[in-house]
Every structure is written in structure tokens, then in C-alpha cells.
Amino acid sequence: MKALKLGIFGLGTVGSGTMDILTTNGDTIERELGCKIQTNKICVKDLGKKRTIDVDTSMLTTNPDDILKDPDIDIVVEVMGGIDEAKRIVESALNNKKHVVSANKDLVALYGKELTELAKKNNCHFFYEAAVAGGIPILKSLQFALTGNNIKKISGIVNGSTNYILTRMEVEKLSLEEIIEDAKRLGFLEADPSADLEGLDAARKCAILASIGFHSLVTTNQVYVSGITNITLKDIEYALKLGYRIKLLAVAENKEDGIVAKVHPTMLPLDHPLSSVKYELNSVYVEGDMVGETMFYGRGAGALPTGSAVVNDIITIIKRILNGTKPEYAYNLFEQKSVLPIESLDFSYYLRLQFKSGEIEGTRLLKLFEDNNIEIEEINKYSFIENNTNEQIDEFVLVTEPCVEEKFNETIEKLSKLESELRLIRTIRIESGL
Amino acid sequence: MKALKLGIFGLGTVGSGTMDILTTNGDTIERELGCKIQTNKICVKDLGKKRTIDVDTSMLTTNPDDILKDPDIDIVVEVMGGIDEAKRIVESALNNKKHVVSANKDLVALYGKELTELAKKNNCHFFYEAAVAGGIPILKSLQFALTGNNIKKISGIVNGSTNYILTRMEVEKLSLEEIIEDAKRLGFLEADPSADLEGLDAARKCAILASIGFHSLVTTNQVYVSGITNITLKDIEYALKLGYRIKLLAVAENKEDGIVAKVHPTMLPLDHPLSSVKYELNSVYVEGDMVGETMFYGRGAGALPTGSAVVNDIITIIKRILNGTKPEYAYNLFEQKSVLPIESLDFSYYLRLQFKSGEIEGTRLLKLFEDNNIEIEEINKYSFIENNTNEQIDEFVLVTEPCVEEKFNETIEKLSKLESELRLIRTIRIESGL
Structure with a gap:
């Protein structure tokens, strides 16, 4: 049986989840593909670091070239995070004619267009389902399953940490600060949670969703951002009395005169489907001109849900390689619309x-x-x-x-x-x- | 610009919605595909019937062979409904090497395996997204976007009519009979709504979801079915007091010792995401071993949502034709599991x-x-x-x-x-x- 070979960058949460799934569900995947997936090398920062999963240590390397220059490797999986180094690695992989899977929202939100062009030039596949809303197949739905529609609006709860905080504030009647401290203690929040709390993480996902949904480039710096740091329990309670729930919502809207792209605390009617999305769950609400409203819901983070999206990208690429299918890119930017200022x-x-x-x-x-x-x-x-x-x-x-x-x-x-x-x-x- | 040619069977609700979308969004679709979609012929029963949409009457025919025997036609779209005649038409289309899109749940639930084999033999594409949950891309998600997971359970509100009835009973505090009469008057229910009320429609969708999700054939007659005809307002109210909502739920579960496939009124906890799915909306909750719980929500019926799914299938096939991609089938039945009796x-x-x-x-x-x-x-x-x-x-x-x-x-x-x-x-x- 033929085997396609992976080189993986990063063995943190997402990398471990990916390896876990490839091992645990290897048989099912093999049966579905009629082809083996073999991980050749994993590039990590620290060879001696204790890992949450068992990996053959002979696969580990600290030298990116062991993957990038290995002619045997078909697909590079970038799950290391960060921007500059990740960009160099993805670029080098594409220039070496390797297909790329990435889970890196920061990278895609900043350089999605540029990297897509490079992938196209090298005739490589490039997928990054895990970059937005973890296990929820929202990017593939926009790219493949809702075509035929003009997407009018995409609204999403795409940052699990802030949704978790807002839900716990409401349920436990505690202050933002109390929940943040507790969430850090429980490992639900990073030591520096500012990218979550100030809305930057959601803004990156908003940029990606808008670019894919509306076929027009939106970058992170064009997204209006305001986080949840000044929301108090009293606001949450007043909102409920008025029939609303406060959510950190990413909204992208395709209007006649331009694109809306914004992330800010939003009061949503209690009977809106997004209102009932609780704790760390994610959900994306898509409005198409023909299909009407659809919603996609699930786990936006965690080793296995995010790994599930990465593995699905790997499988998608392998099917395309085996089938001889030409690459198609989610960033299919045939429109050029401006982003409207929030003041308008x-x-x-x-x-x-x-x-x-x-x-x-x-x-x-x-x-x-x-x-x-x-x-x-x-x-x-x-x-x-x-x-x-x-x-x-x-x-x-x-x-x-x-x-x-x-x-x-x-x-x-x-x-x-x-x-x-x-x-x-x-x-x-x-x-x-x- | 290259054009691919359609022959359509049926110009009822779904056929009209499909034509409407192909016309209204023709430019967007063309730009995305780099190829035109041209409808050559539409086969109808009655040439003189008044239509809800404008179509060039020279396209209409009552002779199936005008489509099936026309070597110019690439894709046959079967949106006529019914079983026996639809089956003959789909078979003939496949035998004439035409790719097929169908919206016919009855047909797929009964003959999905057989028709897939025929499509495979003729190297034709065969898609039927509209057969389950209308505009919600649930079949493509199972086939393409959740691979890498073993699907453990699929639970869905997949019959809009019964969900509409149960919602109105609760909201308006009226009896089943009163709502049914009113719904017929408003055109929300067919003159003979028994396939909806008695759960048969949901059972067909359950069979399709189970077959695709678990890679093991489940046919309609293997699905345990019990409808909503004996549910009273009192039951709905008692359920609410106990913290539940009554829904007609289709459940398919992949257990060690066999497959569960059943449709019956079910009391669902009020805080379950499916509990808040109201009126004619549909929703499918999928549990994968890696991704965890995901939910897909939207409009399960109506000309445009269902047409949206049909048009997406057409686009998917055209991309595959243009890309030279080998056919892949949703009914990929490499497992053979038995269906467990409800009594167990x-x-x-x-x-x-x-x-x-x-x-x-x-x-x-x-x-x-x-x-x-x-x-x-x-x-x-x-x-x-x-x-x-x-x-x-x-x-x-x-x-x-x-x-x-x-x-x-x-x-x-x-x-x-x-x-x-x-x-x-x-x-x-x-x-x-x-």
C-alpha cells in the first residue's frame, strides 16, 4: 500500500492531538483513503521536553531542513504557532513543492493571500481548517459546501476563552477578575490572556472568515476590535433583564458599499441561536442569499477537536493528490471591496x-x-x-x-x-x- | 468560456428553486467556476402548468429521452420526487454516462447503495445533499469535512413539518389537530401529511445519515419509527415541567454490537442545543470520537434552501469534472453491521x-x-x-x-x-x- 509522508512542525497541544488521531484512527483513515499516512519527522524546539503523548524519539529533530529538504516528505504540517518563523517555514515548504496544512490563525490572517499565491505558483495544496473554530468545519463549508450562495453575513463566537469567561460570570455571578484568576489556575487561560480578552484572536478569525466568505481580502488590522475587559457582572445582569446576552461576537458582513469586519462585545437577543452557545464552545452563523441562515457549532479548541481539523486537512490533501485534483484555495479573492469604518x-x-x-x-x-x-x-x-x-x-x-x-x-x-x-x-x- | 449542460427532471418547489438560483447567482457561480452552467432541457409532466418562475418554455419537454439520450447533457438533476420513475431515470442517466444530482430522500434511502454501485460502474459523480436537511451541508460534512473521525452518533431534527407542529403546540397552547388544520390551510403541510406525522420522512433521512456516517448500509425499513400523532399539549407541558422538550428525533448510533437507527418522539433536556431548534428549522448533531460534538443548523425545506443544496452539488460535480477528479461516493459502505432492535x-x-x-x-x-x-x-x-x-x-x-x-x-x-x-x-x- 502506498504511503504519503508527513513532516510536522510543533508538538504542542495541536501537534500532539494530530499525532494522537493519526495513531488511534490510523486504520479507519487508511481504509477510507486506500493509502497509509506516515509521519517521518517532527521538528521541535526542545528534544528533551516531556511530552503528553508517546512518540518515537528518533522522529524528533530540531533542524527544520530535516523536513524541508527531505524529498520524501509530501505534506508539511505547521502546528508550531507564532508568525515570523512559521511564515519562513511555510514558504520554504511551498517552495520545496510540499503541500501545507497549517493551524495558524495569526499567520493566515496576516499572510493568507501571499501564502496562497505562493502555493498556487508551486501547484501545492494549502489548507488551514483548524485556524478558525477548531473542529468545526466552517472553512470547508464556506469553500466547498455553500458555493452557489452569495454569503451576506458571518457572525461567530470564535474565541472560546472569552465565551467561557462570560458564561461563568453569568452562571456563577462572579466578576471578570475572579473568573480570569480561576480560569488561569485551571489552565483554561494562558498566563497572558490579552490576545483573547482584547479581541485580537477573534479579529484574526474574523479577517479569515470575511476573506473566504466574501472573496475579498480583509486583514487583521482592518478589523475593528474591542475586547471584554470592561464588561462587568452588572452589565451581564442588566442585559438579561432586557432580554439579551453579552457575547464577544465577530461579525463580517458583505454590504453593497463595503465590508463590515468587527469584533466587540455585543448584546444578542436571548432567543438567537448564538445566545445559547456556552462556555468554551464556538459557533459560526452564516447567512447566504439562497440557503438563508445556517449555523455550525462545536469545539473551537483543545488537542483532539483542533487535531481533528488538521487531520481532515491532511486527508483532504491526500485524496486530492491520489485523485490528481488541481489545488483550489479558500482565499479565492476575485473581489476588491473596502472595509467600512465602524463609525459609519x-x-x-x-x-x-x-x-x-x-x-x-x-x-x-x-x-x-x-x-x-x-x-x-x-x-x-x-x-x-x-x-x-x-x-x-x-x-x-x-x-x-x-x-x-x-x-x-x-x-x-x-x-x-x-x-x-x-x-x-x-x-x-x-x-x-x- | 466552456459550458456544462444540465437536464432537469421536475419543476416543482425544488426544481424552481434550483433554476432561480442558477439564474440569479449565475454570474457569481460562473466567476467561481470559470465555466458556464447551461440548462438545456427540463422534463415536466404538464407543459401547460402555471409556474412560479419564468422559464423559457422551449426548454420544457415531457419526454425523458430528450434529456437521457441527449449526448450534449453532462449532468442530470433529478428533483421530480417519487420512487419508481425517479429510479428508472437516475439509472438511465448513469447508464448514459451522465453525472447525477438528486434531491430525493425516498430514492436514496431505498436505493442509495444500488445507485452508488451503478454510478461507480459508469464512472459518474452522484450527489444528493438536498435529500437530508435541505440547505444544511450535512452530507458533505460527513463525507468530506469530518473524515479522520469515527462517527459515534448522529441525532437530528430532520423533519421540519413535525418540528413546526410541536413548536406551535407549545407556543400557542393548541392541540395537534388544531395546528395541523391551520398548517394545511397555510400550505405548511401537505394534504396528506402522514409521511411527516408518522415519522417515515425522518426515518428515510435517518437511514441515509447512518449509512454515510457509519459506512454500513442502513435502509428505511431497518429504522424503528414512531410518529407524533399521539402527542398532546398536556405531554408537552408535563415535559417542560420536568425540564424537557418533546422533539421528533432521528437518532443513529454506532455501537460496538450494532447500529441504532430510530425515529420517535423524544424528551430532550431543555439545555440541549437541539431543544432550541424551533418551527420548521432543521438541525443535525454529530458526535465524532475526535472532534467531539458538532452541530449543523439551518433550513431543511423550501425552494431556495433546498435549491441551494442542489446547486452546490452541481458546482461540486463541475469542479470535479474540470479538475479531472475521480468520483467519490457518500455511500462508502466498507462496514457491515447489523441494526439493533429497539427492544434491546x-x-x-x-x-x-x-x-x-x-x-x-x-x-x-x-x-x-x-x-x-x-x-x-x-x-x-x-x-x-x-x-x-x-x-x-x-x-x-x-x-x-x-x-x-x-x-x-x-x-x-x-x-x-x-x-x-x-x-x-x-x-x-x-x-x-x-
């Missing part, structure tokens, strides 16, 4: 306001907004005793009618000047149009 | 019991079950006034611990003989192990 978009807003003196009539507050052409859909007043000061705080929670962000920002700025007593506690955008 | 499976049961005299102590009832080795997890007593008779009815609602169906049936039969007063109103299986 329409939102309803959730607003939390306090007044220093604690004294203002709701009706006067309403009038302030109306005078500035922002309609208020709902206004609620809550009073509570501040823990630190023992003072009673009166707080207004407002929901606005949709208005353009630029105008909303101007109005808020104007009101802050007009009303020196006014203290804006929080603004959260509401997605009712999902 | 474990369930918890929801039980509704009345006593003719209305007089029995809960403790005595509990003892009756315990003496027969069926543990009761929960028991509730409800009293209500019967509308017709103005009598007060006492009713017990029980939830059992899991036990084998055969033993459960024996016990119920034994109790009915022992206690002549006992009246069993309803039994519904509970899926807590999802």
Missing part, C-alpha cells in the same frame, strides 16, 4: 449612565437624547448600594433606537459637556438585525 | 398513568414498579377537570431510571394485568445521554 455603521446601544448628584428625572434624560435626535426605546432606573462607599447609586439603563455610530458618539460627547454631572458607565452595541 | 436499547421513560377509580397512593404505585425492578426517578401527581365529562382526573407523571425497553414493556404489560384500574396514557422515551 448603525447600531442600537445599551447605555449605562450615572449622575454624580444622583438626581435627575428620567424624563429630562429622555429629552436630552431626543433633542439630539437619538430616540430611546427603553429606559430603566436601578438603585443599589455601592460596596466600597456604602452610598446609594442611582443608575439609568437605556436602549436606543438604531443610529449611526458617528452621530451617537458626537451626541454622547456633547451631552458630557452639557451635563457635567453625567457619568457614562458603559456603552454596548446591540445586534438585533442578526 | 436502554431508555429512561416518561409515563403518564391514570386510575379509573382515581384512587391510588403514589407510594403504592412506586412499589408496583420497584417490585418489578424498574426504579422511578421522579413522580408527580396532577389533577384536572376533564372538559367533556366535568370529572376530576388524577394523573401520575413518572420518570423512570434507564432500563432495557424489552423489560420495560414486559413490566407495563404485567402491571396492566395486575391492576385492572390502571390506564396507561402515554410513554415517551427520554434521551438524557445525548
Whole structure:
């Protein structure tokens, strides 16, 4: 039986998961493919490091050229992470006519277009299903299974860590800081979780989803990003009372006049399917002009779910090699649309306001907004005793009618000047149009 | 630019949706494929019938041979429905070396294996994404995007009509009969909805999902089927009180000792993702040994969602033709496992019991079950006034611990003989192990 040969870069979580699946399900895969998959070499940083899985240590190397220059190796699997070195390795692999599987969202979000062009030049296959939403086959669905549709909108919970934090805050009624500390302790969060908390990780995935879905290049730096670091338990509770749940949502929308690409805390109606996605689970909601709304749900991280996506890419490439199928690329960028600034978009807003003196009539507050052409859909007043000061705080929670962000920002700025007593506690955008 | 040519059988809902998409999104599809799709002929029963879409009447024919014998036609699209004639047409198309797209679940559930063998013999592509869950790309996900996994279980809400009925019963607090009448009036249900209501439609989809997911042939007649016709509003309400929602669930499970394939009303925990699938929406929950749980959600019926799946199959075939890719078949049946009888499976049961005299102590009832080795997890007593008779009815609602169906049936039969007063109103299986 013919065997295709792999060289793997990286043996961390994803690399170990990949090796685990290739071993455990080797027979099934072989039977399905009619071909063996053989791992020749694994390039690691530290030969002596203790591993979570058993690997034949003779396969390990620290020299990338043992893979890149080995003419026997058909497919390079890049699961090492990072950007610059990973880029050099993927480029070198492609230039050496090796097909590439990557799980690297940072790399694809930054250099997806460039690497696709290099793959095309070398007639190599290039897949990276694991880069977005782990085990969920969302990239292959966009590339292969929803063609025939113009994709209008893609909204996703694509960062498991922040979803885990927001879910635990709601369920356990604890603060962001308390959950973060506990999550670090349990190993659910990295020591430096800022790429997750500040939305950067989700923004990378947003860029990839938009580029593939809309056939128009969107890079990470074009994605508007705002993280969850200022969300408090009180916001979560107020949102629930209003019929919403706060999620860190990545949204890409293909509009007539440009592309929307943004990641920010979003209040989603409780009956929206994405609202019920809990803990570390991921979900991507896709709207096609013909198919309507579809949703894909599953595990976005972890050794086996992510490894499952990597192994599926390997199998996909091998089938294509065996079948003599020409490469097709997810980054099929035949459109060139601009990305719209967040200020040009329409939102309803959730607003939390306090007044220093604690004294203002709701009706006067309403009038302030109306005078500035922002309609208020709902206004609620809550009073509570501040823990630190023992003072009673009166707080207004407002929901606005949709208005353009630029105008909303101007109005808020104007009101802050007009009303020196006014203290804006929080603004959260509401997605009712999902 | 090269053009590939279609011959279409049927211009009902799915055929019209397919034509609509091919026209509306023709440019996008052409740009993606680098090739035109041209519809040469559409075979219909009645040339004079009023159509919901504009088609060039010169394309219409009533003679199948105008398509089957036309050497110009590359792909036959069978969206006419029915079994015997559709089978003859698909067979003839394959024997004439034409690739086939079908949306016909009845046909695939009965003859999927046979037709796949014929397609293989003729080296033709054969896809039928629309046969299960309309626009949701579940068959392609199983065939292409989840490989590398051993699929353990597939559970789905795959019949939109019954899900629509159960949702409306709950939301509007109306009886099954009232909703059915209204749904027929609105055109949501066919004049004879028995294939939906009695679970046969879902059973066909269950057979297809099991065959593809487990690589082992399951045919419709091997699927245990029980429909929703005896579900009442009271059952729905009791279920909610217990923390469950009643869904008509198709479940296929790949066990060590055989395959489970069954369709019946199932009580699902409210926090299970399938529980929140409402109205006519479909959803399929797939458990792989590596990827864990994934879910696919969307519109299971309607001209455009179903047409979207048909058009995606057409595009998939054309890409494969242009790329010179060898055919691969979803029915890749390299396993031969038996289907387990429902009596051999474990369930918890929801039980509704009345006593003719209305007089029995809960403790005595509990003892009756315990003496027969069926543990009761929960028991509730409800009293209500019967509308017709103005009598007060006492009713017990029980939830059992899991036990084998055969033993459960024996016990119920034994109790009915022992206690002549006992009246069993309803039994519904509970899926807590999802």
C-alpha cells in the first residue's frame, strides 16, 4: 500500500492531538483513503521536553531542513504557532513543492493571500481548517459546501476563552477578575490572556472568515476590535433583564458599499441561536442569499477537536493528490471591496449612565437624547448600594433606537459637556438585525 | 468560456428553486467556476402548468429521452420526487454516462447503495445533499469535512413539518389537530401529511445519515419509527415541567454490537442545543470520537434552501469534472453491521398513568414498579377537570431510571394485568445521554 509522508512542525497541544488521531484512527483513515499516512519527522524546539503523548524519539529533530529538504516528505504540517518563523517555514515548504496544512490563525490572517499565491505558483495544496473554530468545519463549508450562495453575513463566537469567561460570570455571578484568576489556575487561560480578552484572536478569525466568505481580502488590522475587559457582572445582569446576552461576537458582513469586519462585545437577543452557545464552545452563523441562515457549532479548541481539523486537512490533501485534483484555495479573492469604518455603521446601544448628584428625572434624560435626535426605546432606573462607599447609586439603563455610530458618539460627547454631572458607565452595541 | 449542460427532471418547489438560483447567482457561480452552467432541457409532466418562475418554455419537454439520450447533457438533476420513475431515470442517466444530482430522500434511502454501485460502474459523480436537511451541508460534512473521525452518533431534527407542529403546540397552547388544520390551510403541510406525522420522512433521512456516517448500509425499513400523532399539549407541558422538550428525533448510533437507527418522539433536556431548534428549522448533531460534538443548523425545506443544496452539488460535480477528479461516493459502505432492535436499547421513560377509580397512593404505585425492578426517578401527581365529562382526573407523571425497553414493556404489560384500574396514557422515551 502506498504511503504519503508527513513532516510536522510543533508538538504542542495541536501537534500532539494530530499525532494522537493519526495513531488511534490510523486504520479507519487508511481504509477510507486506500493509502497509509506516515509521519517521518517532527521538528521541535526542545528534544528533551516531556511530552503528553508517546512518540518515537528518533522522529524528533530540531533542524527544520530535516523536513524541508527531505524529498520524501509530501505534506508539511505547521502546528508550531507564532508568525515570523512559521511564515519562513511555510514558504520554504511551498517552495520545496510540499503541500501545507497549517493551524495558524495569526499567520493566515496576516499572510493568507501571499501564502496562497505562493502555493498556487508551486501547484501545492494549502489548507488551514483548524485556524478558525477548531473542529468545526466552517472553512470547508464556506469553500466547498455553500458555493452557489452569495454569503451576506458571518457572525461567530470564535474565541472560546472569552465565551467561557462570560458564561461563568453569568452562571456563577462572579466578576471578570475572579473568573480570569480561576480560569488561569485551571489552565483554561494562558498566563497572558490579552490576545483573547482584547479581541485580537477573534479579529484574526474574523479577517479569515470575511476573506473566504466574501472573496475579498480583509486583514487583521482592518478589523475593528474591542475586547471584554470592561464588561462587568452588572452589565451581564442588566442585559438579561432586557432580554439579551453579552457575547464577544465577530461579525463580517458583505454590504453593497463595503465590508463590515468587527469584533466587540455585543448584546444578542436571548432567543438567537448564538445566545445559547456556552462556555468554551464556538459557533459560526452564516447567512447566504439562497440557503438563508445556517449555523455550525462545536469545539473551537483543545488537542483532539483542533487535531481533528488538521487531520481532515491532511486527508483532504491526500485524496486530492491520489485523485490528481488541481489545488483550489479558500482565499479565492476575485473581489476588491473596502472595509467600512465602524463609525459609519448603525447600531442600537445599551447605555449605562450615572449622575454624580444622583438626581435627575428620567424624563429630562429622555429629552436630552431626543433633542439630539437619538430616540430611546427603553429606559430603566436601578438603585443599589455601592460596596466600597456604602452610598446609594442611582443608575439609568437605556436602549436606543438604531443610529449611526458617528452621530451617537458626537451626541454622547456633547451631552458630557452639557451635563457635567453625567457619568457614562458603559456603552454596548446591540445586534438585533442578526 | 466552456459550458456544462444540465437536464432537469421536475419543476416543482425544488426544481424552481434550483433554476432561480442558477439564474440569479449565475454570474457569481460562473466567476467561481470559470465555466458556464447551461440548462438545456427540463422534463415536466404538464407543459401547460402555471409556474412560479419564468422559464423559457422551449426548454420544457415531457419526454425523458430528450434529456437521457441527449449526448450534449453532462449532468442530470433529478428533483421530480417519487420512487419508481425517479429510479428508472437516475439509472438511465448513469447508464448514459451522465453525472447525477438528486434531491430525493425516498430514492436514496431505498436505493442509495444500488445507485452508488451503478454510478461507480459508469464512472459518474452522484450527489444528493438536498435529500437530508435541505440547505444544511450535512452530507458533505460527513463525507468530506469530518473524515479522520469515527462517527459515534448522529441525532437530528430532520423533519421540519413535525418540528413546526410541536413548536406551535407549545407556543400557542393548541392541540395537534388544531395546528395541523391551520398548517394545511397555510400550505405548511401537505394534504396528506402522514409521511411527516408518522415519522417515515425522518426515518428515510435517518437511514441515509447512518449509512454515510457509519459506512454500513442502513435502509428505511431497518429504522424503528414512531410518529407524533399521539402527542398532546398536556405531554408537552408535563415535559417542560420536568425540564424537557418533546422533539421528533432521528437518532443513529454506532455501537460496538450494532447500529441504532430510530425515529420517535423524544424528551430532550431543555439545555440541549437541539431543544432550541424551533418551527420548521432543521438541525443535525454529530458526535465524532475526535472532534467531539458538532452541530449543523439551518433550513431543511423550501425552494431556495433546498435549491441551494442542489446547486452546490452541481458546482461540486463541475469542479470535479474540470479538475479531472475521480468520483467519490457518500455511500462508502466498507462496514457491515447489523441494526439493533429497539427492544434491546436502554431508555429512561416518561409515563403518564391514570386510575379509573382515581384512587391510588403514589407510594403504592412506586412499589408496583420497584417490585418489578424498574426504579422511578421522579413522580408527580396532577389533577384536572376533564372538559367533556366535568370529572376530576388524577394523573401520575413518572420518570423512570434507564432500563432495557424489552423489560420495560414486559413490566407495563404485567402491571396492566395486575391492576385492572390502571390506564396507561402515554410513554415517551427520554434521551438524557445525548
